[in-house]
Amino acid sequence: MQIFYFSLALVLLLNLVAGMWRVVSGPTAADRMLAVQLLGTSSVAILLILAHATGNPALADVALVFALLSAVTTVAFVRPAWRIKEGKNDSH
Incomplete structure (x- = not known):
């Protein structure tokens, strides 16, 4: 099985x-x-299998630490883009 x-x-x-x-x-x-997210998910899966x-x-x-780091990385990437998008929607 191993x-x-x-x-x-x-x-x-x-x-x-x-x-x-892809990166x-x-x-x-x-x-x-998205490719970095794939890398994070794959590394977690490899570590859990091993x-x-x-x-x-x-x-x-x-593997749990890698999963947490992957989530934090995604939030850190999306936050600046979200702020830019909110600024464009404000038409005051």
Whole structure:
């Protein structure tokens, strides 16, 4: 069963490579941000799979920290864009 978990982690690592290509070549900032979200989600999945496969619960804790950092990064990216959009809608 561990071979299955490690091969699944390898597939997710290949997913990370594809996501890094989108971060580098993404035409817009939104595309790059979505690719970074993909990287965060994939890294959390890899860490959870490896935690289960190796029996190391510390990897699950690291995965939770990555999930929180991913959410905070998204909010930090969206807030300035939201403020600009609100400023354009005010026509006083």
